[in-house]
Amino acid sequence: MTKSKITLIALVMMALLFTTTTAYAKVYLDIFGKSFKKITIGIPPFKGETIDRSRIDMSELLNKDLDMSGFFIVAPQSLLDKELTDEGVEKQEIKFSNWKSIGIELLCKGKIQKINGDLVLEAFVYDTLDGTLMLAKRYKTKTEDWRKVVHRLADDIMLAITGEKGIMSSRIVFVSGGRSRKDVFMADMDGSNLKRMTNYRSITLSPSISPNGRYLAYTSYREGRPNLYIMDIDNNREVYTDRTDGMKTGTTWAGNTIFGYSHTLGRYSNIYSLNVENKDKNTAQRNDGIATSPSFSPDGTKMVFVSDMHGSPQIFIKDLPSGTPKRLTYSGTYNTSPALSPKGDLIVFVSKFEGAFEICTMNLDGSNQRVLTVGGINDSPQFSPCGRYIIYSSNKGGKYNIYLMLFNGESKKMLKFTDGEETQPKFAP
Amino acid sequence: MKYLTLLFAFAILIIYGCAPQTVQLTPTEQKQVQALQRGDDTLKNRDKKTGIIEEELAARDKTKEWSLKEIMENSPLKDVYFEFDSSTIKPYYFPKLNEIGSWMKKYRNIKIIVEGHCDERGTIEYNLALGQKRAEVVKNYLVNLGVDDASIKTISFGKEIPADSGHEEDAWAKNRRASFKIDQKG
Numbered sequence: 001m002t003k004s005k006i007t008l009i010a011l012v013m014m015a016l017l018f019t020t021t022t023a024y025a026k027v028y029l030d031i032f033g034k035s036f037k038k039i040t041i042g043i044p045p046f047k048g049e050t051i052d053r054s055r056i057d058m059s060e061l062l063n064k065d066l067d068m069s070g071f072f073i074v075a076p077q078s079l080l081d082k083e084l085t086d087e088g089v090e091k092q093e094i095k096f097s098n099w100k101s102i103g104i105e106l107l108c109k110g111k112i113q114k115i116n117g118d119l120v121l122e123a124f125v126y127d128t129l130d131g132t133l134m135l136a137k138r139y140k141t142k143t144e145d146w147r148k149v150v151h152r153l154a155d156d157i158m159l160a161i162t163g164e165k166g167i168m169s170s171r172i173v174f175v176s177g178g179r180s181r182k183d184v185f186m187a188d189m190d191g192s193n194l195k196r197m198t199n200y201r202s203i204t205l206s207p208s209i210s211p212n213g214r215y216l217a218y219t220s221y222r223e224g225r226p227n228l229y230i231m232d233i234d235n236n237r238e239v240y241t242d243r244t245d246g247m248k249t250g251t252t253w254a255g256n257t258i259f260g261y262s263h264t265l266g267r268y269s270n271i272y273s274l275n276v277e278n279k280d281k282n283t284a285q286r287n288d289g290i291a292t293s294p295s296f297s298p299d300g301t302k303m304v305f306v307s308d309m310h311g312s313p314q315i316f317i318k319d320l321p322s323g324t325p326k327r328l329t330y331s332g333t334y335n336t337s338p339a340l341s342p343k344g345d346l347i348v349f350v351s352k353f354e355g356a357f358e359i360c361t362m363n364l365d366g367s368n369q370r371v372l373t374v375g376g377i378n379d380s381p382q383f384s385p386c387g388r389y390i391i392y393s394s395n396k397g398g399k400y401n402i403y404l405m406l407f408n409g410e411s412k413k414m415l416k417f418t419d420g421e422e423t424q425p426k427f428a429p
Numbered sequence: 430m431k432y433l434t435l436l437f438a439f440a441i442l443i444i445y446g447c448a449p450q451t452v453q454l455t456p457t458e459q460k461q462v463q464a465l466q467r468g469d470d471t472l473k474n475r476d477k478k479t480g481i482i483e484e485e486l487a488a489r490d491k492t493k494e495w496s497l498k499e500i501m502e503n504s505p506l507k508d509v510y511f512e513f514d515s516s517t518i519k520p521y522y523f524p525k526l527n528e529i530g531s532w533m534k535k536y537r538n539i540k541i542i543v544e545g546h547c548d549e550r551g552t553i554e555y556n557l558a559l560g561q562k563r564a565e566v567v568k569n570y571l572v573n574l575g576v577d578d579a580s581i582k583t584i585s586f587g588k589e590i591p592a593d594s595g596h597e598e599d600a601w602a603k604n605r606r607a608s609f610k611i612d613q614k615g
Contacts, residue, residue: 180590203589206554219557225584226557247561247585250554264561264585292558306555312514313555334514336555350552357551379552424553 004145039105039161041066042075044085046110046121055112058121058150062108064190065154065168068404070389070411071161075104089124091131099128106134108157119143123153125160135160147192167384171428172391173197173207173216174402176420184218186428187417194417197233206424208251210259211298211385213429215239215276217251217259228261230276239276250293254300260284262292262305271305273320284320295339296320302364304328304338304347315349317364328366337380340364343387346407350379359392361407372409380424383407391415393423505529506541506609508592509567510602513548516562518570526567529609530574537577540612543567545585546592548601553587560585567607582612 043063046055066072079102087094089109099107107128113120118140125135135157141149151168158166171193173186184197184207198204200222207218217230228248230240242248246265253259257277263270269291273284284303285291290313293306304317307325312333316325329335334352341347344364351360351369357377362369376396383390388407393400397414400421405412416422505528509518518526533539545560564583572578592608593600 179594182589203586205557205589221586245583247557249557262558264558266565269558290555290558290562293552293554334551337552352551377550380554 036071038071038073040073040075040103041106041108042080042084042099042102042104043108043110044077044080044087046112047089048112048114050112050114054114054119054146055110058112058146059110061147061150061190062110062154065151065166066157068168068189068413069154069158069166070406070413071158072106075102089122091124091126091133094126094131096126096128096131104128106161110153114143117143119146119149121149121153125157147188147190151188151190164386164388167386167389167427170384172402172415172417172425173209173428174393174417174425175205175207175423176418177203178420182420184216185418189415191415191417206249206251208253208426209233209428210253210256210276211429212256214256215259217253217261219249219251230259240274240279252295254296254298258296258300260294260296260303262294264290264292269307271303273300282321285318285325287325293337297340297344298342302340304340306336306338315347317347328362329369330366331369339382341383341387341407342385343383345387346383348381348383348390348407350381359390359409361390370409372405373412382426384427391425391427393425501611505532506611508606508608511563511605511607513601513605514551514559516545516559516566518566526570527574530571530576533571533576533580534574537580540580540582542582542584542610542612544608544610545583546590546604546606546608547588548604549588549591549596550601551588553589557585557587560587563605563607 043059043066046059048055063074067074084098089111094107105128107126108123110121110123119142121139123135123137124133126132127134137153137156139149139152148169154168155166158164168189170189171186172189173184175182176185177183180203181201182203182205183199184204185194186197187194197207197216198218198220200220202220202222204218204220204222207216209216214233215230216233217228219226219228223243226247226249228242229238231237232239242263244265246263248261248263250262251259257275259274259276261272263272268286268288270283271285271291271294272281274281284294285305287307287309290308291305295304296302301320302317303320304315306313307316310327313336314327315329315335315338316327318325328347329351332352336350338347338349346361347364348359348361350357353371356375357379358371359373359378359381360369360371373394376394378392378394378396381390381392389404390407391402391404393402400423402415402422402425403412404415505525507525509522509525512519533541543564545562545564547556547560561583564585568581568583571581588604591600591604592606593603
């Protein structure tokens with residue numbers, strides 16, 4: 001993890017003064033059920049004695065975060081009249097019936113203070129039905145990290161209500177650019193802190209980051225042909241490269257040291273699994289024709305991949321290191337770009353379907369295949385670490401953009417980080 | 430006075446004695462001289478021969494000079510196109526590839542790169558692999574004709590560099606291709 005993240009967590013842990021919380025008593029949403037009802041939440045502007053816009057900026061950002069989560073209907077600010085927004089944050093100061101009467105089921109109140117360049121945020125979440133306290137937390141951080149602390153609160157609200165932390169503190173690594181010029185970038189979920197990770201006057205593709213955020217892998221044409229590079233992000237050192245003939249791409253990780261990629265050259269294609277630290281390299285799959293797009297389970301015991309060994313591109317699964325590949329897709333003539341959910345229950349992939357290329361999911365045995373998108377060329381789907389969200393790119397809007405949606409296809413949101421065409425997104429710590 | 434006259438006569442005798450005379454050659458010496466005279470002629474002929482050699486050398490240099498430019502003007506290196514999701518060479522292209530094969534065997538110092546490309550449909554990753562296959566089938570075809578394996582490199586660009594940026598079949602058909610470049614470095 002980066003130093004500033006450690007600092008933030010240390011500050012949060014140090015300054016956390018808990019009042020009682022019944023946060024884990026109920027799980028309000030069973031989101032792995034077939035379909036769920038979203039919960040309406042109201043978040044009035046935070047209270048505080050600060051003169052600047054922080055209280056409003058922060059509550060607005062929290063509104064956006066919970067809206068993006070796909071589990072909440074966030075009450076529009078126009079619905080909240082002065083009587084409601086003037087109210088205090090403590091339980092005894094709140095008239096829950098007022099909130100209930102306008103359809104708000106959960107209420108989040110916040111109070112901020114600025115002390116010696118530090119920002120202190122106290123947040124409370126109540127069930128308006130009976131005033132039950134769902135969450136009560138105090139966070140302390142540097143004033144300039146106000147966005148980080150709001151994202152942390154959003155993730156904690158998700159944890160309290162749905163039983164799993166949210167993704168608003170995550171980052172996304174992706175490719176941006178245009179014809180003949182593509183580079184790797186990284187940004188926060190909310191679009192801030194955009195970082196350029198490569199700067200070659202060339203095409204660079206298929207990035208991925210190890211779960212601990214230490215290594216960045218990608219394929220780049222910067223030396224004239226597609227070579228594979230693994231870089232140590234902190235010191236920008238090359239940790240491993242493959243400069244042999246042929247196409248080397250499709251990077252994936254199992255844990256922080258096992259790295260997978262495919263090599264297409266000659267009659268046989270190979271998928272390799274490489275230990276980044278001791279450089280041990282094994283063949284995870286080898287067949288006539290094409291074998292590519294590997295995706296490992298986090299513990300490295302399973303791999304899904306694409307092969308045309310049966311005549312057309314289809315998706316296979318096998319146990320590592322040496323199981324027999326089992327074909328999973330039988331519908332249609334084009335099934336590619338698979339990714340295993342870290343939760344181990346689903347595979348997301350792309351299927352050519354009625355002329356379009358759609359994002360689909362299926363179980364690990366190939367059953368229950370579902371189509372989640374509607375039209376266009378959709379590509380490169382990946383799960384979030386919690387397995388609840390899928391991120392992907394799509395040209396449905398005319399040019400390639402990155403989209404976020406729930407694992408069941410609901411709550412699709414476009415994310416935008418740069419002015420270029422954005423593709424191949426992956427979650428990063 | 431007598432001595433001077435004698436001395437004078439003696440001097441004259443000596444002077445005349447040293448005067449050049451017609452060399453009387455032995456038969457061997459005569460042959461040697463004749464050989465030398467022939468040698469002069471042979472040298473002249475050798476110059477003529479050298480002239481021819483030099484001309485030939487000059488001709489070869491000129492071949493190399495206009496080789497890249499002229500060869501490219503007359504080059505048969507035209508794109509080969511594929512069906513969707515296919516890396517099979519359509520028989521329609523066999524004559525064109527045969528022509529390329531002959532041309533490469535004629536200009537044995539030429540090295541080429543075969544690039545494999547795809548249309549915009551499908552996924553980025555799979556198209557990178559498919560492009561490699563397209564480049565390789567073309568290379569294999571030429572190698573089977575007798576072209577040196579080491580004179581052909583393959584590189585895939587997947588769907589990253591379309592020839593036509595349109596979004597319908599006309600454009601797509603132009604993008605599913607193997608194209609050729611002269612390898613300047615190799």
